[in-house]
Amino acid sequence: MPSAEAPAAAAMDGEQRLHPWSWLFVLLQQLRQFVLPLVALLVFGGGGGREAQWQALAAAIAMVVLVAVSLLQFFTYRYRVGADGVTIRSGWLQRNLREIPFNRIHNVTLHQSLLHRVFGVAEVRLESAGGNKPEAQMRVLGLAAAQALEDVIRHGGSDRAGRTPDAAEPADVPLLALDTADVLRLGFISNRGMIVVAVAFSALWQIFPERVASRWVEQHAQQLLGYATSMHLGVLSTVAAVGSLITFGLLLTRVLSMLLALTQFHGFRLHEQPQRLTVERGLLARLRTSVSRRRIQSWTLQEGWLQRCLRRRNLRIDTAVAETGNRSDARALKELAPIATPDACDALIQHLLPHAQWPMPAWSPLSASMRWRLLLPTVLVLLVLSVPAWLQAGPWGLCIWLWLPWAIYGAWQQTRRAGYAVDTALVAVRGGWWARYWRFAEIDKLQALRLSHSPLDRRCGTASLWLDTAGASNMQPPLRIRFMPEVQAQALYRQLSAALAARRLRW
Structure with a gap:
């Protein structure tokens, strides 16, 4: 364009x-x-x-x-x-x-x-x-x-x-431009190729009658199984062959993701x-979208495991526009930096929020008891599944408890990473482990606070504080502080309530 x-x-x-x-x-x-x-x-x-x-x-x-x-x-x-x-x-x-x-x-x-x-x-x-x-x-x-x-x-x-x-x-004023190498990195990191493959299979299943689609899948599966049987492969060779096929399929989806990213984000320029x-x-289809700076309600920084390996992050914004769930919403301006270095993301935030301090200088960690609150739902699920597993498979059914050490490790990591920060301008939440995120908003943009206690929270003496802004109710991850000790949650609730009552809403 x-x-x-x-x-x-x-x-x-x-x-x-x-x-x-x-x-x-x-x-x-x-x-x-x-x-x-x-x-x-x-x-x-x-x-x-x-x-x-x-x-x-x-x-x-x-x-x-x-x-x-x-x-x-x-x-x-x-x-x-x-x-x-x-x-x-x-x-x-x-x-x-x-x-x-x-x-x-x-x-x-x-x-x-x-x-x-x-x-x-x-x-x-x-x-x-x-x-x-x-x-x-x-x-x-x-x-x-x-x-x-x-x-x-x-x-x-x-x-x-x-x-x-x-x-x-x-x-x-140019703020960010992505070259072809960055766009290809974005495609490699994202999982758009897998989504397209799933949608294509779903569409084909809807177009062709079920008997035709199932017959086609069954026929090709039998041919593949017969070909593998005729080769008389050993156990290790079979595992290597299956692993090679899976790896080849994953590489193909990554290549498809890179091509899709190239068509969607080629020539990306934020100014x-x-x-x-x-x-x-956009490469074939060009898109130009703009938003008023004062309409930005909240911000999200995200990084997955692959992004951390490449030292890249993603910066998204939520605006005061209701989510409709249709396809056309993909055209709204949501990604200020689809992929950028951590320093570039921080510099962009500092430029657009000159009155705030980012990164936040001090983060308040959550209580160590939070890991047990995170672990408790997993333990309850394992207890419920143990009975039918024992009846179905006998002592082997108790192997589902092998998941517990990994769940304990995951809860410990999430507790170690979780935290929140509040100053005169911003309120921020961080969390995640495998995929990490930072969610923050200006205090002047907060519309409501909600302190929630589930039955399990009341039993454990914890609470969750939800922070609502315009147009961001459906965004993931939500802007909330989970499983705080109840006394600490009520104190923060009163602090932010007083700040909201003394300030004028800007949106």
Whole structure:
């Protein structure tokens, strides 16, 4: 996507239409929902004769309806950019008039798929807090019109409020850029390839009848087993062969993950404009999304085992935009640094939170008794499973208790790593062992506190303190301090409650 911004001047005066080709992209978006049923109908549909004619007629009628709906949206959709916001008028039988003030727009996203780039258009998405869907999703605008709209929203409508065209524009400040080596490292670390393979198998199982899929799996498994039997391999050779196949499969999924990362994060660039952060990324499909800095509610630093080996971390943010759970949410600006060195992540946080101190200078560890609270659910589960295991396998069923030493070691490691820190600006939580995380938020962004006691907590004298911010209720890991001694949890609860009562919420 070109980085040059189109001027948001008089070309945007009056009501504007969508791009003339917008109906085609709406039609393609609707057809995506019917691809799998259509393929199944064409491949495994009923025989011929009159039944086939009725199926073809139903498909033709459905296509005509979808085309009509797409054209109707194009002819009835209008938008106007005013001095204070965007006005959207849509609908034919049921007409809607929507007013979106600039100061309510939290995220602005420009998306260009490969087809968008061919036609020179872009999809624009405007998000605000508190809704379960975008405030506006314009499919599609011409690229110049989309960039002009983004420019007006980024300046809060100042273009239309009298800002002179020759006024000095603050230059973009580059904060982070990923080269190809970093993107490939990101793909190697992530597990996107395994997810894609699982989704592909699930889709194939849905397209083909169950008997066809199961017969295919059974046939190839028998062929593979027969080939292995004919080779008369020993035990060690069999184990080596199976291990080689598993290793080869894992390497293939890692290569697929690297290719996916390259398509999604190629050319990743995080830069700062006045009061906004913007990310551009993508190889075939280009995505540019921006968010107001004041809309950032909480922060998450994460590192897994592979990331620690490569000395890399991931920095994510939560914004005041409700999670909807649909696929389009992947376009929101959530990752400020998909992969970066620990020093680069810390420097980025210090730059964006100049009034706070990061890394936190002092962390309060949790009580050593926390390890028993972490271990107790595992012990209860093993006790419950011991009875059926003994009845089913006799004394061998008690082998499930071999898991207990590992659980004890894991609880000890988690207790050793867990902690929290509070100062005048931030409240932070850290935890994890195999995969580590740091979650923190500005105290001025906290909306509510919750002190929870489960029946097991009341028995053990512990409590968990939950810290809620706007738009971050579904984020993982949650912003909470687990299994604190009850006296300590109540003291921290009172301290933060007093701080929240004395401060003004900023979101």
